[in-house]
C-alpha cells in the first residue's frame with residue numbers, strides 16, 4: 001500500500017469511528033506532514049483522495065474540514081440473544097424463495113450474497129481463460145485433479161505467506177467454491193445426528209448444509225463487532241457433546257463482525273481443549289478496509305484442528321466457482337472425499353485464475369475493490385441515517401459488503417421484504433439467518449453495488465419501513 005493511501009485510510013478511520021466529526025478541522029498539509037512524518041505531497045495526495053470520497057472538503061484559505069456528508073453514525077445493534085439449545089434444522093421455504101428472487105436481474109439486489117459483477121476484472125479474467133484454454137493439454141487434466149492445479153495452490157500459499165501465515169502449497173486443496181470445501185469439511189468430521197455449534201445469526205447455507213447432513217445445531221450468539229460469544233460456546237462445550245464448530249472469523253455474514261486476534265486464539269485454544277475441530281469460513285478475509293489483512297484463526301492452529309476455507313468468489317471471480325480448503329489433520333480424508341464426489345474443480349477455471357494472478361494486478365484490483373466497498377458502505381450508512389425510521393441500528397463492519405440492520409421492534413422484516421419485492425427491490429430478511437427464524441425485525445443489505453443504485457433503493461426501503469412503523 002502506498003504511503004498516501006495508508007494516511008488516507010488512517011484519517012478515514014478517524015472520521016468513520018466518530019473521533020473526527022462533521023465540521024471538524026483536520027490538520028493542515030504542513031501540520032499533517034510533521035505529525036505523520038510524510039512529505040507534504042503525500043499528505044496532499046491523501047487529502048485529495050479523501051475529498052474524492054466525500055469525507056473531507058477544502059474551504060478557501062481556511063484549510064480542510066470533515067464534510068457534512070461524512071456518514072452519520074447510527075447506534076450498533078446489540079449482540080444477538082440466541083439461546084444455546086440444540087435443535088434439528090429445517091430450512092424454511094423462505095430461504096429458497098429469497099434465493100430465487102435474487103436471481104431476478106430486474107430487481108435491485110440489496111439482498112444479494114455477491115457484489116455486482118462489474119466490480120471484478122472480468123475482461124482480464126476472460127483473457128486468462130482464453131490463454132488457459134489455448135494452452136491446456138487435455139492429457140494434463142489428471143495433474144489437476146484433487147488437490148488441484150499446482151500453480152494455483154502455490155499462488156494461494158504465497159498469498160498466505162506474504163501476510164505472515166505459513167501454509168505450504170501441499171496443504172491447499174482446490175474446491176468448487178468455498179461451499180464445497182465447507183460441506184466436505186463438515187461431512188468429514190460428523191455423523192448424522194451429531195451436534196454442531198454454529199453462529200447466530202449465520203449465513204443461511206450453513207443451515208442448509210447442517211440440515212442436508214442430518215445434523216443438529218446449537219446456536220451461539222454473535223457480537224456485532226467482536227463475533228462469536230466464547231463464554232456461551234464454552235458453556236455449550238461443557239454441557240454437550242459437540243462434534244464441530246463452524247465460524248466466520250472475519251467479516252461474519254451477516255453481522256460483519258471480525259474477531260480480534262486474541263479472541264481467535266482463545267477460540268482455537270478452547271476448541272483444542274475439547275478436541276473439537278473448527279471449520280473456519282473465511283471467504284471475506286481479503287475484503288478488509290484499512291491496511292492489514294485480518295489473520296484467520298488458522299494462524300493460531302497448533303493441533304491441526306482448524307479446517308480453513310477460502311474462495312475467489314467474493315474477491316476476484318464469482319462465477320468461476322474456485323475455492324480452497326486448508327484442512328490440517330483432515331486434509332487426506334477431505335481430498336479422498338472430493339475425489340469420490342466431484343473429482344476436481346473445473347480445470348480451465350483453475351488455470352485461468354492461476355494465469356491471472358501470475359500476471360500481477362490482483363493486489364491492485366483488491367485495493368480498488370476495498371476502497372470502493374468502503375465508500376459504498378459510507379454512502380449506504382448515510383442513506384440509512386437519512387431515510388430509515390428513528391431507532392434503526394446498523395453495524396459498522398471494517399470490511400466485506402454487508403450491513404446488518406436492527407429495525408424498531410414492531411417492524412416485521414418479512415412484511416418489509418415482500419413490500420420491497422413488489423417495488424422491485426430485494427433484501428435479505430433476518431429470519432433466513434437462524435435455525436429458529438429469529439431476527440424478525442432485522443435485515444441484511446448488500447452495498448457492493450454500483451454507485452447510483454444504492455441511495456435510491458435504500459431511500460425506497462426506508463420509506464416502506466417508515467410506513468410499517470405505525
Ligand SMILES: Cc1ncc(COP(=O)(O)O)c(C=O)c1O
Pocket residue numbers: 113114176177178179180203248253281283310311312313314322323
Ligand atoms: C460466509 C460465506 N461462506 C461461503 C460462501 C460461498 O462461497 P463460494 O461462492 O466460494 O462457494 C458465501 C457466499 O455467499 C458466504 O457468504
